[in-house]
Amino acid sequence: MSHPDRDSIAIYYDQIRLREQSLTLVLTREGTLDGVGPSTEWLLGFRTTELQGRPMEALVHKERLPEVMEAVRTVLEDNDQKSLDLQFWTREGRMKWFRCTLFRVNDESSHKACLQGIDITEWKDSESELELMNKKLSILGSATRHDVLNSLTGLFGYLELAEGKTKDETILKYVRKAKASADAIRKQMDFTRTYQEIGAKKPVWINVANAVRSAYSALSDPRIPLDLDVGELTVYADPMLEKVFYNLLDNTFRHGERATYIKVRFEQTDGMGHLYIEDDGVGIAADEKELIFRRGYGKNTGLGLYVSKEVLGITGISIIEVGEHGKGTRLAITIPPGIFRLEGQ
Numbered sequence: 577m578s579h580p581d582r583d584s585i586a587i588y589y590d591q592i593r594l595r596e597q598s599l600t601l602v603l604t605r606e607g608t609l610d611g612v613g614p615s616t617e618w619l620l621g622f623r624t625t626e627l628q629g630r631p632m633e634a635l636v637h638k639e640r641l642p643e644v645m646e647a648v649r650t651v652l653e654d655n656d657q658k659s660l661d662l663q664f665w666t667r668e669g670r671m672k673w674f675r676c677t678l679f680r681v682n683d684e685s686s687h688k689a690c691l692q693g694i695d696i697t698e699w700k701d702s703e704s705e706l707e708l709m710n711k712k713l714s715i716l717g718s719a720t721r722h723d724v725l726n727s728l729t730g731l732f733g734y735l736e737l738a739e740g741k742t743k744d745e746t747i748l749k750y751v752r753k754a755k756a757s758a759d760a761i762r763k764q765m766d767f768t769r770t771y772q773e774i775g776a777k778k779p780v781w782i783n784v785a786n787a788v789r790s791a792y793s794a795l796s797d798p799r800i801p802l803d804l805d806v807g808e809l810t811v812y813a814d815p816m817l818e819k820v821f822y823n824l825l826d827n828t829f830r831h832g833e834r835a836t837y838i839k840v841r842f843e844q845t846d847g848m849g850h851l852y853i854e855d856d857g858v859g860i861a862a863d864e865k866e867l868i869f870r871r872g873y874g875k876n877t878g879l880g881l882y883v884s885k886e887v888l889g890i891t892g893i894s895i896i897e898v899g900e901h902g903k904g905t906r907l908a909i910t911i912p913p914g915i916f917r918l919e920g921q
Contacts, residue, residue, distance in 0.1 A: 599664070599674055599693040602681065605652055607632040607645050610688055619695060621667030635664045637671070648689045651678045661700075662693065673700040721765050728765075731758050777815045779891050781917075784809040784851070788840050791822035800828065800835055806842040806851065808919035811911060814890040823884050824907060828855045835904070849911035856904040865897045891915050 599620070600613025608631055612624040620635070627634065633641055640662060647658040658678040663671040674693030681690045732755065739751045784806050792802050802825075811817065828838050835857030842851050860868060871882040885895050892912045899906030 599676075599691070599695070601632075601635075601691045603632060603648055603689045603691060604686075605648065605688075607641070607648065609634070611690075620664055620672070636662060637665075647678050651680050651689045652687050655680050661696070664693075672697045721769060724765055725762065728758055728762050779812050779814055781810045781812055782815070782817050784811055784842070787818040788821050788825075791818050791825055794822055795826060795829060798829075800838050800855070803837055803839040803841075806840060809842050809849075809851075810917055810919060811849075811851075811893070812891050812915045813893065814887050816887045820884045820887050823880065824853050827881070828853075828857065828905065834858060847913045849913075849916040851909040851911060852906060853909070854899065854904060854906040859899045859901040859904050859906075860897050861901050868897060869895070 598613070598615060600611075600615065601609055602611030604610050608629060609627050610629075612622075612627045614624065616627065617623055632644060636644055643660065644662065647660060650656065651658055656679075660676055660678075661673060662676050663673055666672055673696045675696045676691050676693035678689050678691050680687050682688075735751055735755050735758065739748060739755075742748060742751075785804060785808070788802075788804055788806070792798055825838060828835055835855040838853070838855050840851070840853050842849065844850070869881045869885050871880070888895055888909065892915060894910045896908050896910075897905065898908045
């Protein structure tokens with residue numbers, strides 16, 4: 577069992593260490609450095625006396641200066657907080673990244689803005705290295721896929737020629753099996769292209785109604801009417817979300833026998849968001865409800881439910897099938913708090 581006094585002392589020293597690791601600057605409305613924290617010397621290499629009274633441009637790249645000054649003005653006028661990532665010059669001429677918070681402090685004669693920043697240089701460097709690695713892998717994947725597909729085109733051509741040159745049923749059987757194998761390789765190449773796009777771009781806020789309407793209009797034969805009831809719902813998701821909706825709607829068109837409508841609706845329960853895509857077709861058998869989200873299950877599924885689930889999972893969104901077999905399909909998409917919002921509320 578821990579001792580309360582010792583716990584309090586530990587918390588106190590943790591707070592001291594946190595303050596020592598924070599870059600602290602006090603700025604006037606004009607952007608002059610009116611106060612410099614003691615940690616500046618070991619974080620940036622400057623002594624406090626070297627920076628006191630100098631313009632913010634001495635520390636921040638001039639291209640970011642207008643953004644900083646706008647944040648200072650907003651903080652001073654609205655007494656609000658602003659957060660931004662900034663690069664600061666060090667005494668050696670290098671740049672270090674800091675995650676900064678700006679807030680207003682009261683002086684005897686006027687308000688001033690206080691900037692506190694935590695060094696995130698290592699994290700930013702790792703992020704840049706990861707982006708470069710992903711870019712190289714993407715280029716490698718694209719080039720390899722291009723070469724394989726070109727080779728497959730030639731292979732299909734030769735197999736077609738071979739098929740037309742013989743009447744031998746045994747040889748024809750082998751040729752058809754070779755064509756089926758080549759077609760399977762082509763489908764795998766198509767899958768890798770789609771899968772490569774997942775997470776390639778940062779998540780964004782997407783208006784669900786607009787994305788669903790766009791996906792519905794892209795269907796080759798949208799013969800089943802759409803009932804859309806999601807209000808002004810926006811979701812923080814991978815930019816491929818519209819393709820996910822297209823695939824889910826397309827699945828109803830392909831497999832929703834006897835379906836006369838598709839309904840997309842949204843509701844909230846205990847802070848969680850629930851998006852339902854449902855129809856009145858034949859539904860999904862109980863023993864297939866989990867299988868349909870596995871890679872390679874089914875056929876002619878476009879983007880594929882497996883990939884759709886992966887795309888949604890980028891921001892913690894999940895999807896399951898909860899319909900009743902014989903009464904229709906019901907896809908339940910669960911959205912965690914903070915990942916969705918209703919505009920105007």
